[in-house]
Amino acid sequence: xxxxxxxxxxxxxxxxxxxxxxxxxxxxxxxxxxxxxxxxxxxxxxxxxxxxxxxxxxxxxxxxxxxxxxxxxxxxxxxxxxxxxxxxxxxxxxxxxxxxxxxxxxxxxxxxxxxxxxxxxxxxxxxxxxxxxxxxxxxxxxxxxxxxxxxxxxxxxxxxxxxxxxxxxxxxxxxxxxxxxxxxxxxxxxxxxxxxxxxxxxxxxxxxxxxxxxxxxxxxx
Amino acid sequence: xxxxxxxxxxxxxxxxxxxxxxxxxxxxxxxxxxxxxxxxxxxxxxxxxxxxxxxxxxxxxxxxxxxxxxxxxxxxxxxxxxxxxxxxxxxxxxxxxxxxxxxxxxxxxxxxxxxxxxxxxxxxxxxxxxxxxxxxxxxxxxxxxxxxxxxxxxxxxxxxxxxxxxxxxxxxxxxxxxxxxxxxxxxxxxxxxxxxxxxxxxxxxxxxxxxxxxxxxxxxxxxxxxxxxxxxxxxxxxxxxxxxxxxxxxxxxxxxxxxxxxxxxxxxxxxxxxxxxxxxxxxxxxxxxxxxxxxxxxxxxxxxxxxxxxxxxxxxxxxxxxxxxxxxxxxxxxxxxxxxxxxxxxxxxxxxxxxxxxxxxxxxxxxxxxxxxxxxxxxxxxxxxxxxxxxxxxxxxxxxxxxxxxxxxxxxxxxxxxxxxxxxxxxxxx
Numbered sequence: 001x002x003x004x005x006x007x008x009x010x011x012x013x014x015x016x017x018x019x020x021x022x023x024x025x026x027x028x029x030x031x032x033x034x035x036x037x038x039x040x041x042x043x044x045x046x047x048x049x050x051x052x053x054x055x056x057x058x059x060x061x062x063x064x065x066x067x068x069x070x071x072x073x074x075x076x077x078x079x080x081x082x083x084x085x086x087x088x089x090x091x092x093x094x095x096x097x098x099x100x101x102x103x104x105x106x107x108x109x110x111x112x113x114x115x116x117x118x119x120x121x122x123x124x125x126x127x128x129x130x131x132x133x134x135x136x137x138x139x140x141x142x143x144x145x146x147x148x149x150x151x152x153x154x155x156x157x158x159x160x161x162x163x164x165x166x167x168x169x170x171x172x173x174x175x176x177x178x179x180x181x182x183x184x185x186x187x188x189x190x191x192x193x194x195x196x197x198x199x200x201x202x203x204x205x206x207x208x209x210x211x212x213x214x215x216x217x218x219x220x221x
Numbered sequence: 222x223x224x225x226x227x228x229x230x231x232x233x234x235x236x237x238x239x240x241x242x243x244x245x246x247x248x249x250x251x252x253x254x255x256x257x258x259x260x261x262x263x264x265x266x267x268x269x270x271x272x273x274x275x276x277x278x279x280x281x282x283x284x285x286x287x288x289x290x291x292x293x294x295x296x297x298x299x300x301x302x303x304x305x306x307x308x309x310x311x312x313x314x315x316x317x318x319x320x321x322x323x324x325x326x327x328x329x330x331x332x333x334x335x336x337x338x339x340x341x342x343x344x345x346x347x348x349x350x351x352x353x354x355x356x357x358x359x360x361x362x363x364x365x366x367x368x369x370x371x372x373x374x375x376x377x378x379x380x381x382x383x384x385x386x387x388x389x390x391x392x393x394x395x396x397x398x399x400x401x402x403x404x405x406x407x408x409x410x411x412x413x414x415x416x417x418x419x420x421x422x423x424x425x426x427x428x429x430x431x432x433x434x435x436x437x438x439x440x441x442x443x444x445x446x447x448x449x450x451x452x453x454x455x456x457x458x459x460x461x462x463x464x465x466x467x468x469x470x471x472x473x474x475x476x477x478x479x480x481x482x483x484x485x486x487x488x489x490x491x492x493x494x495x496x497x498x499x500x501x502x503x504x505x506x507x508x509x510x511x512x513x514x515x516x517x518x519x520x521x522x523x524x525x526x527x528x529x530x531x532x533x534x535x536x537x538x539x540x541x542x543x544x545x546x547x548x549x550x551x552x553x554x555x556x557x558x559x560x561x562x563x564x565x566x567x568x569x570x571x572x573x574x575x576x577x578x579x580x581x582x583x584x585x586x587x588x589x590x591x592x593x594x595x596x597x598x599x600x601x602x603x604x605x606x607x608x609x610x611x612x613x614x615x616x617x618x619x620x621x622x623x624x625x626x627x628x629x630x631x632x633x634x635x636x637x638x639x640x641x642x643x644x645x646x647x648x649x650x651x
Binding site: 050055075079080082094095096107108110111116 | 225226233237556557559560561562563564565566567568569570644645648
């Protein structure tokens, strides 16, 4: 489902210099896999995630998503594909504070052009699925950390993605809540969703089916 | 992205920054108010011009003495002793039979009395041609005829105010009461004898004006020099004592060619003809009616331009305000933009969102301006400003369109900037 060949990414620093975040990543992830990406800070995990999530383009190499080379897509093409195929879960949740939980979940559907009522209905169903029945009208500020992350996951699922990318989804949660969120991700994976999760926590990494270690912009064998 | 959703987001954003939004509303409002005011003035001027031309007919022009002493290189002012006279009018009449009307007028400020009542009024000496000057009256008795003119008859026709169909509120407080009009309303003057200057005149007819709402002359602005009485011009010249502009001649000769197309040609011919009659020793001018109306409206036009410029500046300031607000909004919402991009929003979605927000600011500011402006215009109208009575239903809409358009234009650049933000950087922004 995901195939990367010699992915490279360099961030410009000063004149003529650059910081090479990715220096040749080869990676293959199959449909239905749950992979944890680990590695020290600054090793290029987040850059990899951004490229896989179509937020960024690689400078070199190829990225095949479901057999299509998307590494040279322009911004509009990437936005559209991101909208339809990828769901993001963030460490700091990244919910819109003035909107209710249901409205946050609804947003990606509205960008896709789903009618308002239909989107609202599906948002409620998704919130129920992640265990937030009855909290649909609360704003993020009225929810606990674990609840916020569940809203984040529900939002990531809004457009029925084939790939869920989670950047340290438990990083801002206490360990018990973190485990609950992890259980939720595992159950989603059991239902067939492909998940790629960046984490520092080796216990969580072990709980995922596969661990990918990144160091200095490369994957350790 | 649904339009209604963008509107909702925009409204949330506007109302969570009340002061910032209020300041922008404020300058947009001023712009909208002045736009409405100027539109009303423009409308009033064009409709007055149109109505005035309708009453006058398309072929109207006036021959009158040059009033300001502007220099005329061909002619020394001391030399030019001659004035236009009744005889000029009669000669023009017989020289150019193709003209529809040649109507001389001679106004005098005359003392008038009837029994205990006395007043000073403008009395205009006329010929029978006067009837062709936009007749809007109802006549009781008879009008002046050629026999009156030939025999210097001491007869007169009164012009009675038509009143109002429905008296406006302001009229009670600010309306100027004319005691002569009151007197003739309560005393049937037809057939009576009144004293004008040192002589007695018989009232042979009474002309009643239509009610003010239906009187096209009313909206042209009534002047103190509109006559209340008409007498034969010959009688006026021979017997009537009172103060007049013209020394010995007539005030003006109003000519109607009957057709707009022939004005230019007749203007030249009449000019040459009258000059010849006076051996060139005369300083007069012929103005066609369009020029006269333009002159009358010149002051209002200046007002309008001033207000329009103030309005344009206010709208511009409002636009800059919107641009500033939108830019500030963007910098305080970089994270939000990143989140929206990450969950699938395209550049276009982001741009649309900020543009709609700015257009909403324009819209709310516009609505506020319209409410204030309407109140102001109603107030002016209630004080008797007849221009402001002509506010049309579409003017507020036009003003709103301008306000919303300002929002649109002012937000293009900031919204473009917002849409170009790198989603990865925006997401990382704290």
